[in-house]
Amino acid sequence: MKETFAGSGGTRASLPAPAALAAKVRTLAPSMTRSMQRVAEAVADDPAGCAALTVTGLAELTGTSEATVVRTARLLGYPGYRDLRLALAGLAAQQQSGRAPAITTDIAVDDPIADVVAKLAYDEQQTLADTAAGLDTVQLGAAVAALATARRTDVYGIGASGLVAQDLTQKLLRIGLIAHAPSDPHLAVTNAVQLRAGDVALAITHSGSTGDVIEPLRVAFERGATTVAITGRPDSPVTQYADHVLTTSTSRESELRPAAMSSRTSQLLVVDCLFVGVAQRTYESAAPALAASYEALAHRHGSRGRP
Amino acid sequence: MKETFAGSGGTRASLPAPAALAAKVRTLAPSMTRSMQRVAEAVADDPAGCAALTVTGLAELTGTSEATVVRTARLLGYPGYRDLRLALAGLAAQQQSGRAPAITTDIAVDDPIADVVAKLAYDEQQTLADTAAGLDTVQLGAAVAALATARRTDVYGIGASGLVAQDLTQKLLRIGLIAHAPSDPHLAVTNAVQLRAGDVALAITHSGSTGDVIEPLRVAFERGATTVAITGRPDSPVTQYADHVLTTSTSRESELRPAAMSSRTSQLLVVDCLFVGVAQRTYESAAPALAASYEALAHRHGSRGRP
DNA sequence: AACCGAAACGAAAATATCTTTCATGAGTGA
DNA sequence: TCACTCATGAAAGATATTTTCGTTTCGGTT
Numbered sequence: 001m002k003e004t005f006a007g008s009g010g011t012r013a014s015l016p017a018p019a020a021l022a023a024k025v026r027t028l029a030p031s032m033t034r035s036m037q038r039v040a041e042a043v044a045d046d047p048a049g050c051a052a053l054t055v056t057g058l059a060e061l062t063g064t065s066e067a068t069v070v071r072t073a074r075l076l077g078y079p080g081y082r083d084l085r086l087a088l089a090g091l092a093a094q095q096q097s098g099r100a101p102a103i104t105t106d107i108a109v110d111d112p113i114a115d116v117v118a119k120l121a122y123d124e125q126q127t128l129a130d131t132a133a134g135l136d137t138v139q140l141g142a143a144v145a146a147l148a149t150a151r152r153t154d155v156y157g158i159g160a161s162g163l164v165a166q167d168l169t170q171k172l173l174r175i176g177l178i179a180h181a182p183s184d185p186h187l188a189v190t191n192a193v194q195l196r197a198g199d200v201a202l203a204i205t206h207s208g209s210t211g212d213v214i215e216p217l218r219v220a221f222e223r224g225a226t227t228v229a230i231t232g233r234p235d236s237p238v239t240q241y242a243d244h245v246l247t248t249s250t251s252r253e254s255e256l257r258p259a260a261m262s263s264r265t266s267q268l269l270v271v272d273c274l275f276v277g278v279a280q281r282t283y284e285s286a287a288p289a290l291a292a293s294y295e296a297l298a299h300r301h302g303s304r305g306r307p
Numbered sequence: 308m309k310e311t312f313a314g315s316g317g318t319r320a321s322l323p324a325p326a327a328l329a330a331k332v333r334t335l336a337p338s339m340t341r342s343m344q345r346v347a348e349a350v351a352d353d354p355a356g357c358a359a360l361t362v363t364g365l366a367e368l369t370g371t372s373e374a375t376v377v378r379t380a381r382l383l384g385y386p387g388y389r390d391l392r393l394a395l396a397g398l399a400a401q402q403q404s405g406r407a408p409a410i411t412t413d414i415a416v417d418d419p420i421a422d423v424v425a426k427l428a429y430d431e432q433q434t435l436a437d438t439a440a441g442l443d444t445v446q447l448g449a450a451v452a453a454l455a456t457a458r459r460t461d462v463y464g465i466g467a468s469g470l471v472a473q474d475l476t477q478k479l480l481r482i483g484l485i486a487h488a489p490s491d492p493h494l495a496v497t498n499a500v501q502l503r504a505g506d507v508a509l510a511i512t513h514s515g516s517t518g519d520v521i522e523p524l525r526v527a528f529e530r531g532a533t534t535v536a537i538t539g540r541p542d543s544p545v546t547q548y549a550d551h552v553l554t555t556s557t558s559r560e561s562e563l564r565p566a567a568m569s570s571r572t573s574q575l576l577v578v579d580c581l582f583v584g585v586a587q588r589t590y591e592s593a594a595p596a597l598a599a600s601y602e603a604l605a606h607r608h609g610s611r612g613r614p
Numbered sequence: 615a616a617c618c619g620a621a622a623c624g625a626a627a628a629t630a631t632c633t634t635t636c637a638t639g640a641g642t643g644a
Numbered sequence: 645t646c647a648c649t650c651a652t653g654a655a656a657g658a659t660a661t662t663t664t665c666g667t668t669t670c671g672g673t674t
Contacts, residue, residue, distance in 0.1 A: 033651055051393055055632055065653040070633060081632065082660090086358060089393040090400030107583060109590050113451065114444045116583050121439035121576060125432045132428035137421045144420065160477065163470045167571070170467065174565075258481075258597065261579055264474070268575075269428060272568055276414060276423050283416050290565065340622055362661055372624040377662060388661065389631090615674100622669070632659065642649080 021047070021091050023130035023249045024076055031235045032075065038062045039072040043084070048092035055081045107257055123251060124265045130249035131266040135273070143202075143244045144277035146226040150200040152178040154220065156188050156213045157204035160260040164230075164267040165204050171275040175286035185212035192219035199225040204271075206248070206263040208236020217241045230270050232263055246270050328354070328398055331383055339382065345369040346379040350391070355399035362388045414564055430558060431572045437556035438573040442580070450509075450551045451584035453533040457507040459485040461527065463495050463520045464511035467567040471537075471574040472511050478582040482593035492519035499526035506532040511578075513555070513570035515543020524548045537577050539570055553577050 025044040029037055039062045043050050050058055055066045058081075062069070073084035107119050147153060153172060157165030165181040172179035182188040195201055201220030205213045208231040221227045221241035229242035232250045239245045248266035279286045332351040336344055346369045350357050357365055362373045365388075369376070380391040414426050454460060460479060464472030472488040479486035489495040502508055508527030512520045515538040528534045528548035536549035539557040546552045555573035586593045 035652065054630085056630095059653090066632075067634080067653060068651090071652095086393065086396040089396040090403075093397030093400045096397075109587050111587070113448045113580070113584055116587070117439050117442055117444065117447070117580050120579050120583060121435045124576060124579075125435050128428045128432050128435075132424050135424055137424065140424070141420045160474065163474050163477075167467065167470050170470075257583065265575070268572070269431060272427050272431075273420075273424050276427060276564065277420055280416050280418070280423070342623065361659085363659095366624090373661075374624060374663080375622085378623095617674075618672090620670090620672105623667085625666090626664085628661100628663070630659100630661070632657105634657070635655090637654090638652085640649105640651080642647105644645100644647085 019091070019094060020130070020133035021076070021087060023134045026130075027134065027232060027234065027247060027250050028075055030233065032072070035062075035064045035068045036072045036075065039064060039069050040076070043072075043088065047088045047095065051085055051088035051092055120257075120261075123257070123262065127249055127251050127262045127265045128269055130251065131269050134247055134249055135270065136245075136247065139244045139246055140270075140273060140277065143228045143246060144274060144281060146200050146228065146244070147172070147177070147202075147274060148278045148281035149198075150177070150226070151198045152195070153180070153200045153202065154188070154191050154195060154216070154225075155179060155181040155202045155204065156192075156216045157181065158185065158210055158212050160264050161204040161206060161210075161213070161267060164264060164271055165202075167268065168202070168204075168271045168275065171271075172278070174290060175275075175279055175282060176289035177278070177282075182216075185215070188212070188216035189219055192216040192225075193223065195220045195223045195225040197224040197226075199223075200228065201225045202228040202230065203238055203242070204230045204267055205238055206232045206250075206260070206267070208233035208238040210238075214238050214241065230267055232266070246274075328383070328394060335382055339379070342369075342371045342375045343379045343382065346371060346376050347383070350379075350395065354395045354402065358392055358395035358399055427564075427568075430564070430569060434556055434558050434569045434572045435576055437558065438576050441554055441556055442577065443552075443554065446551045446553055447577075447580060447584065450535045450553060451581060451588060453507050453535065453551070454479070454484070454509075454581060455585045455588035456505075457484070457533070458505045459502070460487070460507045460509065461495070461498050461502060461523070461532075462486060462488040462509045462511065463499075463523050464488065465492065465517055465519050467571050468511040468513060468517075468520070468574060471571060471578055472509075474575065475509070475511075475578045475582065478578075479585070481597060482582075482586055482589060483596035484585070484589075489523075492522070495519070495523035496526055499523040499532075500530065502527045502530045502532040504531040504533075506530075507535065508532045509535040509537065510545055510549070511537045511574055512543075512545055513539045513557075513567070513574070515540035515545040517545075521545050521548065537574055539573070553581075 022044050025040045029040060032040060039058065042058065042062050050061075053061060055069050059066045059069050070081050073081045076084060078084040078087065107116055111119070155165040155169050157163070162181070162183060166183075169179045169181035180191060182191050192201060199220070201217055203213045203217040208229070214237055217227055217229065217238060218241045221243075226244075227242050228244045228246065229238045230246045230248060231238055232248045234245055234247045248263055248270055250266075251262045279290075329351050332347045336347060339347060346365065349365065349369050357368075360368065362376050366373045366376050377388050380388045383391060385391040385394065414423055418426070462472040462476050464470070469488070469490060473490075476486045476488040487498060489498050499508060506527070508524055510520045510524040515536070521544055524534055524536065524545060525548045528550075533551075534549045535551045535553065536545045537553045537555060538545055539555045541552055541554045555570060555577055557573075558569045586597075
């Protein structure tokens with residue numbers, strides 16, 4: 001690995017931004033081995049402290065070996081420990097200069113309703129920030145390009161993710177694209193069989209292991225369609241069949257705050273980004289289409305303006 | 308110079324803070340030799356770029372030698388180049404996060420995808436904050452109470468709001484309550500006719516003027532059910548038939564960012580609050596029901612962990 | 615102008631740090 | 645139980661940083 005390229009300050013390959021690090025740790029933790037998790041945890045817990053440590057120091061601190069530390073750094077998206085260390089220094093500086101440490105307490109059974117509102121709002125804001133920070137714009141751009149030029153698009157999702165799938169579908173239809181979000185898994189596969197090169201199939205699943213969603217994506221993939229996966233687990237089975245993977249952030253969940261809640265927030269942001277990106281790319285046709293759909297809806301509302 | 312002391316994480320000697328670096332360069336410049344000035348200048352000019360360079364790299368860039376770079380680092384108050392580099396990374400991160408006010412502008416057709424992500428995330432965060440701030444906790448509490456004790460609940464919504472309605476329905480079902488979200492307006496009315504005192508009807512409409520949603524709520528209202536409206540217009544027709552009104556926030560929309568987008572975010576937060584509130588109130592039965600639904604879903608996912 | 619001394623400077627050696635390789639052992643499924 | 649895979653750390657190998665030390669430069673002095 002040469003480091004010389006960085007000198008130009010030109011096109012920097014997408015190293016994870018410091019801000020995204022905490023989110024990345026959470027996202028990738030499940031796919032880590034025990035030792036690596038210890039390292040990741042230490043790093044997320046005390047960025048400043050870890051930035052001051054050498055590989056050897058961090059290895060000792062976490063009771064692991066240098067090799068494991070380097071492996072962890074790699075998994076987090078850096079070429080090696082050195083770069084992770086720089087990112088940690090950046091993160092530490094950011095945390096230092098202002099923004100809150102972001103420690104939310106869980107929602108308790110006896111929290112007053114006002115607290116519930118505050119905590120939920122805060123958590124969802126956090127989720128949005130994490131998602132935005134962790135989103136790979138290259139993958140996103142590729143997915144947008146594929147969608148914008150697709151002959152037709154299928155969107156697969158089940159349960160909570162199914163609603164997100166429908167949301168995207170509604171939006172795409174609004175700008176004149178052809179999109180479907182089959183709600184029945186069997187129909188999804190039936191649909192997928194019809195896809196071919198130039199079409200796009202998009203799977204939305206938080207766990208990345210939802211068979212009912214993977215199956216149609218696999219079929220589409222094998223048919224030559226461009227496939228996109230929106231998932232919280234970038235190493236999960238669904239990504240096998242995905243040309244482009246968009247990662248949603250995973251925040252800690254609790255009994256009263258199911259994972260579905262934050263994953264939905266995260267997924268919707270991604271979907272919105274996709275939509276806006278596509279609308280930009282197809283502006284010529286999208287703008288009139290959007291206007292037309294407003295028009296068509298107007299008469300279904302009572303008066304045109306305020307009641 | 309050993310670096311091992313850092314391992315303790317104990318009393319960190321006072322390294323110059325990153326922010327002070329630029330000032331320090333200016334202060335110390337006069338006392339520097341020519342070569343060192345070149346190094347200091349490069350460092351002050353482009354912290355981010357220099358942070359990416361090794362001693363050798365920076366030496367080459369400034370046309371000096373490694374030794375000079377290290378001497379400069381020393382003069383600036385760091386034990387060696389390594390620490391200067393970390394400080395530079397911190398400074399870069401701070402500068403990066405500092406300049407973010409560009410996102411207040413609307414999304415333009417030619418915005419790069421990264422900006423789109425940042426702006427959308429920012430807007431949605433804003434929407435959440437506004438919604439949380441504007442939510443009437445008394446009304447919310449009342450709605451929660453009604454839902455928690457309802458015999459059955461109907462949720463009405465069309466289009467984007469329809470998805471929110473389904474989201475709420477899914478959640479309520481998960482904790483063992485009886486809820487429906489008829490997607491067909493006619494079915495909605497048919498359903499509404501069945502409601503009576505002790506039941507809850509909940510209408511979700513951003514404009515508050517969506518006839519297809521108002522109608523079933525009216526019917527439910529007249530049948531004596533407790534009615535709730537989630538709307539962005541607290542003075543719109545739908546509130547006529549609503550015992551409790553929950554107001555969502557309305558943020559500015561633009562051509563590329565339809566109102567549906569932020570109203571959906573806002574509505575979902577309200578719906579989440581309702582859900583958590585209800586889950587709290589019915590904790591005895593909700594907790595096992597939630598657990599059970601997790602259980603039931605587990606087998607639809609491949610393995611629990613890594614693929 | 616020639617000389618001297620001090621300081622600046624860089625090449626290269628010495629050291630520290632990071633990365634890779636490889637052998638070992640723990641855990642897993644047949 | 646056995647074969648197998650995978651996680652793991654020790655140590656070798658590769659880089660980066662720091663130190664050493666000799667050369668060069670510059671200012672002043674004779």
